[in-house]
Amino acid sequence: MIQELNRIQQEVLQSVGNKFDKDLRHDKTKELRIKLKNAYIIDPYSIDEYIARDGYKALHKVLFSMTPDDVIEEVKKSGLKGRSGGGFPTGMKWSFVKKSDKQHYIIMNADEGESAATIDGVLMRQDPHCAIEGMIIAGFATGATIGYVYIRYEYPEAQRAMEHAIEQAIAKNLLGKNIMGSGVDFDIIMYRGAGAYICGEETSIISSIEGLRGNSKNKPPFPAIEGLFNKPTIINNVETLGIVPQILLNGGEWFASMGVPGSEGTKVFTLTGQLKEPKTVEVPLGTTIRELIELGGGMREGRQFKAFVTGSPNITMLGPNDIDMPIQFDTFKKRQVMVGSGGTVFLDDSTCLMHFMHFNVDLLAIESCGRCTPCRAGTRKMTQFFEKIIEGEATMDDLQKMKDLAEHMRDASLCGLGVAMGMTMYSALYSFEDEFVEHIRDKHCRCGKCFNEVAA
Ligand SMILES: Cc1cc2nc3c(=O)[nH]c(=O)nc-3n(C[C@H](O)[C@H](O)[C@H](O)COP(=O)(O)O)c2cc1C
Structure with a gap:
C-alpha cells in the first residue's frame, strides 16, 4: 500500500x-x-x-x-x-x-x-x-x-x-x-x-x-x-x-520544538472584531497579543486597543496592560483567562464593555440547557444585572452580588457553560473594574452608549 x-x-x-x-x-x-x-x-x-x-x-x-x-x-x-x-x-x-x-x-x-x-x-x-x-x-x-x-x-x-x-x-x-x-x-x-x-x-x-x-x-x-x-x-x-x-x-x-514549554506546537486563531484585517491564522503558542494584532493589520484607524477577548459567548479577557503577554496555557490560567478554541475578539476603545458583556451573557442565558439551576437562573440573573448597569440603575451592592453570583456559578454549575462565569467576571474585573465603577457609581459611560442613549 x-x-x-x-x-x-x-x-x-x-x-x-x-x-x-x-x-x-x-x-x-x-x-x-x-x-x-x-x-x-x-x-x-x-x-x-x-x-x-x-x-x-x-x-x-x-x-x-x-x-x-x-x-x-x-x-x-x-x-x-x-x-x-x-x-x-x-x-x-x-x-x-x-x-x-x-x-x-x-x-x-x-x-x-x-x-x-x-x-x-x-x-x-x-x-x-x-x-x-x-x-x-x-x-x-x-x-x-x-x-x-x-x-x-x-x-x-x-x-x-x-x-x-x-x-x-x-x-x-x-x-x-x-x-x-x-x-x-x-x-x-x-x-x-x-x-x-x-x-x-x-x-x-x-x-x-x-x-x-x-x-x-x-x-x-x-x-x-x-x-x-x-x-x-x-x-x-x-x-x-x-x-x-x-x-x-x-x-x-x-x-x-515549536511553541514554548508547557504550550507546545501551534494554534489556529480566528482574529475578529475591530481589526483592520480580520482573518484566520496559525501561530506558535507563546505568540503575544500584540503580534496577533499586527497579523490582523492593526486596530481600526484612529482607535486604541482596549481588550483581547477569547471565546464567545463564554468569554474571558485581557486588557491593554497585557498586550505583550504571550498566549500560553499556564500564564493565561494564572489570570483566569481561557486560551479558548481560538475564536478571538479584539475590541477598540469605541466599545462599551458593559454592552459587550451584556450581549454575551444574554446569549449564554438563551443557550443554557437549563438542567442545573446555577446556570439556568444565574445566566438570566447576570443578564439582568448588566441591564441595570446599562440603564443606570445598578448600585455598588449589585456589583458585589455579581461577583458572588459568578463564584457560585463557578462552584455549582454542572458544566463549563455556567462554570466559566467565574473566569468571565474575574478577568473582566481584573482589567476593567474602573469601567464597572464609572458606570455604576458615577453613571458615566466613556463610550457614550449607556443611560439616556439606551433609553432613547
Ligand atoms: C458550553 C460548551 C461548549 C463547547 N463547545 C465546544 C465545541 O463547539 N467544540 C469543541 O471542540 N469543544 C467544545 N467544548 C469543549 C468540549 O466539552 C470538550 O472539552 C472538547 O471537545 C475536548 O476536545 P479537546 O481535548 O481536543 O480539546 C465546549 C464546552 C462547553 C462547556
Missing part, C-alpha cells in the same frame, strides 16, 4: 506544476502553518492531492510499525493539549481508555459553536482528510472502531467536504474494514447537530447522539470510562485530531 501512496504522490506532484510551492513560513510575520499547511493550497475534494502532501503516510506508519501504546507515548511526547480550549493533554486522555472487549468510540467535536471561531470549519472545508486520518489513528490508539463526527448544523459546506472525503478514503481502503490490509477496522459516521451551543459540551454531544435532549450530565463518570451508549469514548476537537497525523509522521519532538 505504501508503494501505491508513493505512486499517487509522484503522479500528482508531476501534474500540479508549482501549485504546492508556497512558502509556509512567512518571514515578516509570526505565522507558522502546520495544521493549515494544506488549506487553500490543495483541492479539498481531491484525496490524491492530500496524498501528494504526505497524506495517509502517518496512518500507514502507525498501522504497520507501531503499537497503540507507542502512538499514545508519541502524542504524550509532543505535549499536544486539546485545542478546544480546556487544554487537556491529548495523550493522557487517550491513555484513560482501558483496553477491553467493549465497543469504544471516538467523537470528533466539530460543533464549533463559538461565534468568533471558524478554525474547525476552515480545516474541514479545506483539508478534510487530515481530520479523518487523525481520527483513524486515535481509534487505533484507543481501541475504538467507530468514530462519530458531530458537526454543527450551520456547516453544510464542511459537511459536504467531509462526506466526500470519507467516501474517497473508503474507496481507497484507507477507511472501513481491514484498512490497507492491516486487519484494523474503523468506520466514520457523520452526525449533524441542530445548532445548539451547549451541544459542543462533551456530555451534551453524547446525549444528542443518543437521541436525547442535549443536556449536560454530571462527571464522573468521565466519557473515557463511560461515554456514548455507556461505552468508553474519547472526545476530541477537530484541530486536535487534525494535527495528529503530522505528529506521528514527524515525531513528538518535532511538534514540541
Whole structure:
C-alpha cells in the first residue's frame, strides 16, 4: 500500500506544476502553518492531492510499525493539549481508555459553536482528510472502531467536504474494514447537530447522539470510562485530531520544538472584531497579543486597543496592560483567562464593555440547557444585572452580588457553560473594574452608549 501512496504522490506532484510551492513560513510575520499547511493550497475534494502532501503516510506508519501504546507515548511526547480550549493533554486522555472487549468510540467535536471561531470549519472545508486520518489513528490508539463526527448544523459546506472525503478514503481502503490490509477496522459516521451551543459540551454531544435532549450530565463518570451508549469514548476537537497525523509522521519532538514549554506546537486563531484585517491564522503558542494584532493589520484607524477577548459567548479577557503577554496555557490560567478554541475578539476603545458583556451573557442565558439551576437562573440573573448597569440603575451592592453570583456559578454549575462565569467576571474585573465603577457609581459611560442613549 505504501508503494501505491508513493505512486499517487509522484503522479500528482508531476501534474500540479508549482501549485504546492508556497512558502509556509512567512518571514515578516509570526505565522507558522502546520495544521493549515494544506488549506487553500490543495483541492479539498481531491484525496490524491492530500496524498501528494504526505497524506495517509502517518496512518500507514502507525498501522504497520507501531503499537497503540507507542502512538499514545508519541502524542504524550509532543505535549499536544486539546485545542478546544480546556487544554487537556491529548495523550493522557487517550491513555484513560482501558483496553477491553467493549465497543469504544471516538467523537470528533466539530460543533464549533463559538461565534468568533471558524478554525474547525476552515480545516474541514479545506483539508478534510487530515481530520479523518487523525481520527483513524486515535481509534487505533484507543481501541475504538467507530468514530462519530458531530458537526454543527450551520456547516453544510464542511459537511459536504467531509462526506466526500470519507467516501474517497473508503474507496481507497484507507477507511472501513481491514484498512490497507492491516486487519484494523474503523468506520466514520457523520452526525449533524441542530445548532445548539451547549451541544459542543462533551456530555451534551453524547446525549444528542443518543437521541436525547442535549443536556449536560454530571462527571464522573468521565466519557473515557463511560461515554456514548455507556461505552468508553474519547472526545476530541477537530484541530486536535487534525494535527495528529503530522505528529506521528514527524515525531513528538518535532511538534514540541515549536511553541514554548508547557504550550507546545501551534494554534489556529480566528482574529475578529475591530481589526483592520480580520482573518484566520496559525501561530506558535507563546505568540503575544500584540503580534496577533499586527497579523490582523492593526486596530481600526484612529482607535486604541482596549481588550483581547477569547471565546464567545463564554468569554474571558485581557486588557491593554497585557498586550505583550504571550498566549500560553499556564500564564493565561494564572489570570483566569481561557486560551479558548481560538475564536478571538479584539475590541477598540469605541466599545462599551458593559454592552459587550451584556450581549454575551444574554446569549449564554438563551443557550443554557437549563438542567442545573446555577446556570439556568444565574445566566438570566447576570443578564439582568448588566441591564441595570446599562440603564443606570445598578448600585455598588449589585456589583458585589455579581461577583458572588459568578463564584457560585463557578462552584455549582454542572458544566463549563455556567462554570466559566467565574473566569468571565474575574478577568473582566481584573482589567476593567474602573469601567464597572464609572458606570455604576458615577453613571458615566466613556463610550457614550449607556443611560439616556439606551433609553432613547
Ligand atoms: C458550553 C460548551 C461548549 C463547547 N463547545 C465546544 C465545541 O463547539 N467544540 C469543541 O471542540 N469543544 C467544545 N467544548 C469543549 C468540549 O466539552 C470538550 O472539552 C472538547 O471537545 C475536548 O476536545 P479537546 O481535548 O481536543 O480539546 C465546549 C464546552 C462547553 C462547556
